[in-house]
Amino acid sequence: MALGEMHGEAIAGxxxxxxxxxxxxxxxxxQILREVQEACDWIPPEAIDRIxxxxxxxxxxxxxxxxxxxxxxxxxxxxxxxLFSDNITDRMQGSEALLEQLCRSLWVEPGKVSEDGLLSxxxxxxxxxxxxxxxxxxxxxxxxxxxxxRIEQIAELVRNRRPLSEWPAAFFDVAxxxxxxxxxxxxxxxxxxxxxxxxxxxxxDGLIASNMRSWxxxxxxxxxxxAAMLDEIKRANLRGRGxxxxxTGLKWEACRNAPLKAGQQxxxxxxxxxxxPGTFKDRVLLSxxxxxxxxxxxxxxxxxxxxxxxxxxxxxxxxxxxxxxxxLSARRKANLLGRDILGIPGADFDIDIHxxxxxxxxxxxxxxxxxxxxxxxxxxNRPPFxxxxxxxxxxTIVNNVETFAAVALIALxxxxxxxxxxxxxxxxxxxxxxxxxxxxxGIYEYPYGVTVRQVLEDCGASQTQAVQISxxxxxxxxxxxxxxxxxxxxxxxxxxxxxxxRSRDMFEVARAYVHFFQHESCGFCTPCRVGTSLLKKLMDxxxxxxxxxxxxxxxxxxxxxxxxxxxCGLGHTACNPVIDTIVRFKPAYEKRMxxxxxxxxFDLDRALSTARQMTGRxxxxxxxxxxxxxxx
Amino acid sequence: xxxxxxIDGRVIPFEIGQTVMQAAxxxxxxxxxxxxxxxxxxxxxxxxxxxxxxxxxxxSCTLRAQSGMVVESDTEEIxxxxxxxxxxxxxxxxxxxxxxxxxxxxxxxxxxxxxxxxSPHFDHFFPDRAVDASHPDILLDFNxxxxxxxxxxxxxxxxxxxxxxxxxxxxxxxxIVNARSGRLADTxxxxxxxxxxxxxxxxxxxxxxxxxxxxxxxxYDQQPISAPGKVAEEIRHD
Numbered sequence: 001m002a003l004g005e006m007h008g009e010a011i012a013g014x015x016x017x018x019x020x021x022x023x024x025x026x027x028x029x030x031q032i033l034r035e036v037q038e039a040c041d042w043i044p045p046e047a048i049d050r051i052x053x054x055x056x057x058x059x060x061x062x063x064x065x066x067x068x069x070x071x072x073x074x075x076x077x078x079x080x081x082x083l084f085s086d087n088i089t090d091r092m093q094g095s096e097a098l099l100e101q102l103c104r105s106l107w108v109e110p111g112k113v114s115e116d117g118l119l120s121x122x123x124x125x126x127x128x129x130x131x132x133x134x135x136x137x138x139x140x141x142x143x144x145x146x147x148x149x150r151i152e153q154i155a156e157l158v159r160n161r162r163p164l165s166e167w168p169a170a171f172f173d174v175a176x177x178x179x180x181x182x183x184x185x186x187x188x189x190x191x192x193x194x195x196x197x198x199x200x201x202x203x204x205d206g207l208i209a210s211n212m213r214s215w216x217x218x219x220x221x222x223x224x225x226x227a228a229m230l231d232e233i234k235r236a237n238l239r240g241r242g243x244x245x246x247x248t249g250l251k252w253e254a255c256r257n258a259p260l261k262a263g264q265q266x267x268x269x270x271x272x273x274x275x276x277p278g279t280f281k282d283r284v285l286l287s288x289x290x291x292x293x294x295x296x297x298x299x300x301x302x303x304x305x306x307x308x309x310x311x312x313x314x315x316x317x318x319x320x321x322x323x324x325x326x327x328l329s330a331r332r333k334a335n336l337l338g339r340d341i342l343g344i345p346g347a348d349f350d351i352d353i354h355x356x357x358x359x360x361x362x363x364x365x366x367x368x369x370x371x372x373x374x375x376x377x378x379x380x381n382r383p384p385f386x387x388x389x390x391x392x393x394x395x396t397i398v399n400n401v402e403t404f405a406a407v408a409l410i411a412l413x414x415x416x417x418x419x420x421x422x423x424x425x426x427x428x429x430x431x432x433x434x435x436x437x438x439x440x441x442g443i444y445e446y447p448y449g450v451t452v453r454q455v456l457e458d459c460g461a462s463q464t465q466a467v468q469i470s471x472x473x474x475x476x477x478x479x480x481x482x483x484x485x486x487x488x489x490x491x492x493x494x495x496x497x498x499x500x501x502r503s504r505d506m507f508e509v510a511r512a513y514v515h516f517f518q519h520e521s522c523g524f525c526t527p528c529r530v531g532t533s534l535l536k537k538l539m540d541x542x543x544x545x546x547x548x549x550x551x552x553x554x555x556x557x558x559x560x561x562x563x564x565x566x567x568c569g570l571g572h573t574a575c576n577p578v579i580d581t582i583v584r585f586k587p588a589y590e591k592r593m594x595x596x597x598x599x600x601x602f603d604l605d606r607a608l609s610t611a612r613q614m615t616g617r618x619x620x621x622x623x624x625x626x627x628x629x630x631x632x
Numbered sequence: 633x634x635x636x637x638x639i640d641g642r643v644i645p646f647e648i649g650q651t652v653m654q655a656a657x658x659x660x661x662x663x664x665x666x667x668x669x670x671x672x673x674x675x676x677x678x679x680x681x682x683x684x685x686x687x688x689x690x691x692s693c694t695l696r697a698q699s700g701m702v703v704e705s706d707t708e709e710i711x712x713x714x715x716x717x718x719x720x721x722x723x724x725x726x727x728x729x730x731x732x733x734x735x736x737x738x739x740x741x742x743x744x745x746x747x748x749x750x751s752p753h754f755d756h757f758f759p760d761r762a763v764d765a766s767h768p769d770i771l772l773d774f775n776x777x778x779x780x781x782x783x784x785x786x787x788x789x790x791x792x793x794x795x796x797x798x799x800x801x802x803x804x805x806x807x808i809v810n811a812r813s814g815r816l817a818d819t820x821x822x823x824x825x826x827x828x829x830x831x832x833x834x835x836x837x838x839x840x841x842x843x844x845x846x847x848x849x850x851x852y853d854q855q856p857i858s859a860p861g862k863v864a865e866e867i868r869h870d
Contacts, residue, residue, distance in 0.1 A: 524805075567676065567677070
């Protein structure tokens with residue numbers, strides 16, 4: 001269907017159906033916009049007219065939300081919207097050449113819509129397929145293992161306007177690649193096992209009574225099932241698996257003890273906005289361990305007395321939506337969700353899935369909540385924190401997918417058992433998403449305390465120069481540090497472990513990460529919005545051979561400013577990849593110090609490139625002699 | 633008896649619930665700021681008002697005052713960072729003070745003077761932002777927008793109109809108006825709106841009043857922005 005030809009009434013019909021499905025709830029704005037786009041290929045003005053009149057939300061407000069997310073389009077982007085995953089690992093696997101090949105083959109410029117309006121080709125931040133890249137998204141469907149041959153096939157399919165449903169199924173295969181399983185991945189938990197075990201451990205003396213009492217009496221232990229569940233989590237010493245490592249028990253207790261205003265309830269949010277480049281463990285958990293994750297959420301709801309839960313799934317994992325909804329349905333049928341779960345009076349809990357739309361910053365919990373409420377994903381001012389004032393100002397806990405999977409395991413086997421794995425300060429195991437230069441990329445589960453060297457050995461890495469841990473916002477290690485351990489006492493991580501062998505240029509690695517942060521800055525605060533852009537310009541300046549020691553000084557200055565003045569973690573960490581690599585791989589930067597003294601980034605010859613393109617001239621006379629120009 | 637904290641060694645009384653910025657303003661202490669306006673809920677985006685408390689930096693407009701806090705504000709270290717933020721705002725947009733009607737009334741310009749900003753330091757971004765002159769009474773020059781979102785708040789909360797919103801993301805964040813055409817003329821915006829008066833820079837300008845007050849006699853030509861009550865006064869009389 002060509003969008004231009006879609007009639008106003010047809011669009012209004014689509015909008016009405018979508019809005020009805022979301023019960024005319026404007027807090028579902030991101031979902032409404034995303035589904036309207038799925039039907040219309042973009043968000044046409046007529047659709048905004050209709051949303052405005054039906055929901056009574058100002059048009060500027062709707063455009064404000066739509067404009068924030070990378071995957072929502074206020075202008076036509078074609079019937080086929082192709083986005084190449086642009087993580088450094090995709091590049092190492094040849095994504096740039098494949099992108100060029102497809103652009104050439106379909107006669108499109110990257111970032112632009114084809115002349116006939118059929119398609120657009122662009123780049124997007126890491127799609128979470130680093131173990132089977134290069135990857136791309138076509139209309140939000142993930143395609144893995146791109147090769148030159150596969151690109152030719154895709155060009156042919158687009159040219160012939162074949163619907164995605166007719167594309168070879170193999171394109172869309174996503175493998176789990178579980179290379180090492182420990183307690184979390186290597187067990188045979190059946191749906192309901194964990195909840196039954198939790199119930200049997202201490203019989204509930206009535207869920208409502210227990211939860212009411214808890215916040216008045218400051219949570220005495222042993223007052224019933226919910227408190228006992230929370231005690232197990234505390235005994236397990238479970239720390240959040242999202243990277244920050246906050247004690248899960250403390251977070252839950254604070255939420256449970258937060259008073260409720262009239263009409264409020266407590267909320268559980270599972271953060272599946274796995275956007276950190278190089279991380280893909282949540283994808284695997286949601287593909288093959290979804291029941292366990294939902295069970296963990298339900299156990300959490302039982303512990304804190306929540307009735308409503310959300311799984312906030314990153315837009316890149318849209319392909320998982322149907323299967324996850326089917327799992328939720330099956331759980332409702334088995335009375336593992338819904339009212340009086342497992343026959344416990346008052347144990348009411350259900351889960352909705354909300355899809356993101358391409359915004360890394362929504363992994364930050366308060367930005368995620370804003371997005372859940374149908375707004376731009378801008379991190380909130382804190383305090384107050386989500387545990388007291390979260391989703392729609394209600395007490396909310398936000399935990400990582402892996403945290404909830406661990407919760408289910410703790411509910412099943414108990415906190416003491418769980419705490420017996422790992423180290424003193426880091427209980428249990430950690431899933432690592434291993435990718436980059438190694439023979440066996442994939443998911444590795446280790447008890448905390450494993451050395452980086454051990455991981456490198458197990459995954460078949462050789463000639464390793466550097467390991468980036470926890471993605472660009474984490475740290476970069478050089479060979480001398482490979483005996484350091486994964487754990488909160490040494491290297492905390494959300495899970496990414498990206499390997500670079502000696503053939504890689506660590507300056508280019510850092511530059512790619514800087515581009516990522518610049519693209520993903522939400523734009524709310526001055527230091528991050530402008531600072532990440534300035535940092536990108538500086539790195540590009542070094543890349544373009546205009547670098548001098550002066551520029552390193554500037555980078556250091558930006559680092560200081562972003563650390564101290566940024567609104568959230570994105571800005572705080574945006575300089576990390578550069579600072580880390582300057583310290584450890586100085587020669588990669590020294591190579592770029594072409595000049596002793598400051599030179600401007602401006603390139604006279606490059607400034608003429610538009611004129612060259614317009615006149616169709618590219619002979620030597622159309623170029624300035626750059627070296628001569630500089631000495632003159 | 634009210635509680636107290638200190639800013640740069642000076643004892644400041646405050647009431648429970650007040651922010652550091654509110655208590656400081658009340659005590660006649662100027663903390664540089666652009667997105668903060670006493671009539672609106674603090675936004676906390678410009679970060680100019682960042683202060684240091686117990687070694688950690690935080691925006692003073694959103695930071696609740698606590699008894700015994702030791703706040704550093706007017707120090708060379710913090711002012712240097714504020715100066716850099718101001719430079720960032722200058723290079724991000726297109727600010728040509730000599731030809732701007734808001735010159736002398738502009739908080740960005742006055743803040744730059746206050747902080748001793750002598751040059752933009754960074755390369756200019758030269759963004760391409762079209763002017764909207766469609767409205768009969770008001771000119772919108774987006775080139776000067778610093779994304780403080782005060783007009784967004786004023787329009788929503790005081791005027792009950794929602795004429796303005798921020799769209800886009802990152803460095804592409806920009807101000808939009810509530811019209812399918814994207815033009816101010818097609819909104820219900822009026823000169824009497826609160827939103828027409830809160831812009832700290834020269835984005836929202838009244839037409840046909842250019843140079844009513846000659847340069848040299850303008851708000852910050854007379855007194856620096858740090859003079860007691862200057863910002864509030866400027867906002868009132870604009």
